[in-house]
Amino acid sequence: MFGILGFSAAMGKRQKQQVTGRPSNSPRENSNEMPIDLLIDIFTRLPVEDVARCRCVSKLWSSILRRRDFTQLFLKISSTRxxxxxxxxxxxxRIFYSTPQDLDPDRNNNSSPIIPYYQMHFPKGLASSDKVCPPILGxxxxxxxxxxxxxxxxxxxxxxxxARNENYEMSPFFGYDPIDKLFKVLCLSDDFVFQVSTLGTSGEEMTWRKVECPVRHLPLSAEICIDGVLYYLAKVMGNISTLPFMVVCFDFRLERFKFLDLVLITVSSALINYNGKLGVLSASxxxxxxxxxxxxxxxxxxxDEVKWSKTVYKFPYYWKDLAAKTYLHIVGMxxxxxxxxxxxxxxxxFYIFYYNTVKNSVVRVRIDFGIKPLRALNCSKISTFLNYVENVKLMD
Known part of the structure; x- marks a missing residue:
């Protein structure tokens, strides 16, 4: 059902570690093997590309690296970085790159660019859309x-x-139910029919089921999933509300909709997880x-009572010079x-900007993807996501 793309030679942006294994015909007895708990502790310290190499060393290492306790521990540690x-x-x-999120706060504008790590790509023709859903658990x-x-x-x-056999355009939303520990996909067709499906349940084939939505609306680009609830911005269709925009909430466990009024948003608005609460960042x-x-x-x-707090962060005086001739979008917080x-x-x-709301300071960081020529990419939209975590669990 899935294909393995393998690791490209271009992935060698991070420091490589040489990993060697004991020959299978070694006279060493199994009783003298390194304890599994110690191996797991070592494996969790490795970059993801070295974890992939370790799977090829021996059957023992491969089985350890597929264990649930290891993949969960690796994911937990990855969430701290x-x-x-x-x-x-x-x-x-479609190409994927990543770089550490916690960059040097003292980095100045004249420093050398950051070279991100090449993750993977889809085979040609499989990814026609220029939009993707925010990552969830990797x-x-x-x-x-x-x-x-x-x-x-x-x-x-x-x-x-x-999701449907008819010739309708589909708009998927990706989510995770932390109670039942299930990934789900919600799809909206351009004739306003909603369907939902669950991923990877006991090897069963995925099926779609309709979900009733009482309010006709047009989803906008911003979305986020927090504690099993999908939130996305939408434009109200018809005269059911005095406000033109709203926040749509879809509970992935109950598979039910809820709608929240929102006073003001712009096309550049972004949804964030603000200490477990829904936050909306909008430009002035x-x-x-x-x-x-x-x-x-x-x-x-x-x-329940749809109460919003409001905080305004004003850019420092040098923002105009720092962001000159650059069109941006809000990634998040x-x-x-x-x-x-x-x-x-x-x-x-290509730049990313870190705006420290406490110090009221902005740092600009240049990213070099190492693709030549970049001229051919000048009209390619890029999606940038924060809080991406590395997940080494295989899609078995």
Whole structure:
């Protein structure tokens, strides 16, 4: 159901570690093998590309690296060292790169560019859409009529069956139910029919089931899944509300919709997880550029009574010079309270901006993907995601 892309030679951006295994004909007895707990502790310290190599050393190592306790421990440790994930289309292929999220806060604008780590790519022709869903526990779903779920850490992907046989465009949303520990996909067709499916349940074939939605709406680009609830911005269709926009909530466990009024958003708005609560970051201008004076944060303090708090962060005086001739989008907010912005398209130079809301300071970081020529990518949209975690669990 899925294909393994393998690891490209271009992946060698991070420091390689030489891993050698004992020959299978070694006279050493199994009783003298290194304890499994110690092996697991060592494996969790390795980069993902070395974990992949270790699977090929021996059957014992391969079985250990497939154990549930190891993959869960690796994921837990990975969550303490989140990464930024970049993905875009290049020559008909969707490519994934990542870099550590916690960059040097003292980095200055004249420092050398960061070279991100190449993760994987889809084979040519499999990813026609330029949009993807935010990653969840290391997995990511592309927004196309026939969605693909992939794991950039292992280089695997799996194709989902079409939600409908008719010739309708589909818009998938990716989510996770932490109670039942299930990944799910919600699909909306352009005739406003919702369907949902569950991934990987005991090897059973995926099936789609309809979900009733009482409010006709048009989803916008911003979305996030928090504690099993999918949130996305939408435009209200018809005259059912006095406000033109709203936040749609879909509970993946109950498979039910809920709708929240939102006073003001812009096309550049982003949804974030703000200490377990839904947050909305919006620019003071129609789009984010050097003319943007501030970013507004609204946090959903009470979902039942739909109460929002509001905080306004004003850019420092040098923002105009730092962001000159650059169109940006709001990526999100780190756990340390930094708002991250990124260039919208892949071109040279490509920048991400760290806005420290406590110090009221902005740091610009240049990213070099190492693709030549970049001229062909100048019109390619790029999706940038925070808090990406590496997941070494294979798609068995």
């Amino acid at each position: 989140p990464r930024i994930l970049f993905t875009f289309l290049y020559n008909g292929r 997995l990511i779903c592309n927004k196309s009529k026939k969605p693909l779920i992939c794991n950039p850490s292992t280089g695997e992907y799996m194709s989902l069956p079409k 201008s129609y789009r984010v550029d050097y003319n943007t004076e501030a970013i507004e944060l609204r946090v959903l303090e009470d979902a 780190t756990t340390t309270g930094e708002i991250v912005l990124s260039t919208c398209y892949v071109h040279n130079p």
